Amino acid sequence: MAESNSIGIKIQNLRKRYGEGDTAVDALKGVDMQVGPGEVVGLVGPSGSGKSTLLKCLGAVIEPTAGKMTLGHDVIYDDGWKIPDLRALRRDKIGFVFQAPYLIPFLDITDNVALLPMLAGRPNAEARKRALALLHELDIGHRANAMPSQLSGGEQQRVSIARALINQPPVILADEPTAPLDSNRALAVIRILNQMAQQYQTAIIVVTHDEKIIPTFKRIYHIRDGKTYEEPGEGKSFL
Numbered sequence: 361m362a363e364s365n366s367i368g369i370k371i372q373n374l375r376k377r378y379g380e381g382d383t384a385v386d387a388l389k390g391v392d393m394q395v396g397p398g399e400v401v402g403l404v405g406p407s408g409s410g411k412s413t414l415l416k417c418l419g420a421v422i423e424p425t426a427g428k429m430t431l432g433h434d435v436i437y438d439d440g441w442k443i444p445d446l447r448a449l450r451r452d453k454i455g456f457v458f459q460a461p462y463l464i465p466f467l468d469i470t471d472n473v474a475l476l477p478m479l480a481g482r483p484n485a486e487a488r489k490r491a492l493a494l495l496h497e498l499d500i501g502h503r504a505n506a507m508p509s510q511l512s513g514g515e516q517q518r519v520s521i522a523r524a525l526i527n528q529p530p531v532i533l534a535d536e537p538t539a540p541l542d543s544n545r546a547l548a549v550i551r552i553l554n555q556m557a558q559q560y561q562t563a564i565i566v567v568t569h570d571e572k573i574i575p576t577f578k579r580i581y582h583i584r585d586g587k588t589y590e591e592p593g594e595g596k597s598f599l
């Protein structure tokens with residue numbers, strides 16, 4: 361479990377400029393955001409507002425232009441990367457959940473979840489044991505030997521949440537995780553994300569347009585033209 365004095369995610373005055381000169385695009389114009397351990401917040405905004413750019417910066421997929429980002433206990437960026445091994449950072453400190461589950465079709469779901477710790481050098485048996493325990497927590501342990509194609513879309517998304525949690529990262533970035541799901545399954549995914557956030561003290565950012573889940577957030581960051589604005593959400597029960 362992440363230690364309790366972790367700050368989750370903190371972003372300060374983050375800027376991202378694509379290109380240079382006349383054709384430069386300022387996609388992030390000084391973004392501030394903070395998500396505590398155990399908290400799930402929504403990030404919503406129109407097309408082109410900077411959502412993907414913000415997630416890619418936070419996920420250490422692209423380099424910001426300026427500002428500061430802290431994940432868990434670590435300042436990862438302060439006008440330059442502060443972590444020498446960005447691959448290890450992405451593998452160990454950040455969980456990703458996407459719109460599509462992107463499971464590996466020729467591995468059973470336990471190996472799909474166990475793959476990251478195996479790649480990090482953990483013994484296979486230990487990684488599979490931990491994966492199985494997580495699959496049980498996500499109510500899908502009874503299908504542990506199934507191949508991804510044998511599962512429904514909602515079940516596959518639960519497997520992808522288990523995969524995001526396997527290294528117990530302080531942060532999970534979820535990009536439209538419920539878009540293809542019907543209302544009940546979308547709310548089930550949000551319920552699971554909230555439970556897991558609490559249980560593992562993970563800070564979770566959910567980028568979404570999904571009207572089915574927006575009322576469930578207690579806090580929402582709106583992003584417009586490269587700037588974020590925080591608002592209380594409705595925090596509706598999703599049980």
Ligand SMILES: Nc1ncnc2c1ncn2[C@@H]1O[C@H](COP(=O)(O)OP(=O)(O)OP(=O)(O)O)[C@@H](O)[C@H]1O
Pocket residue numbers: 378379385386387405406407408409410411412413414
């Ligand atoms: N690689 C790039 N080079 C130049 N400009 C880019 C690049 N990627 C994004 N942009 C620009 O940065 C701005 C923010 O784009 P971004 O993809 O972050 O928005 P978004 O909110 O995720 O949009 P959508 O909801 O449509 O995916 C847009 O003006 C976009 O055209």
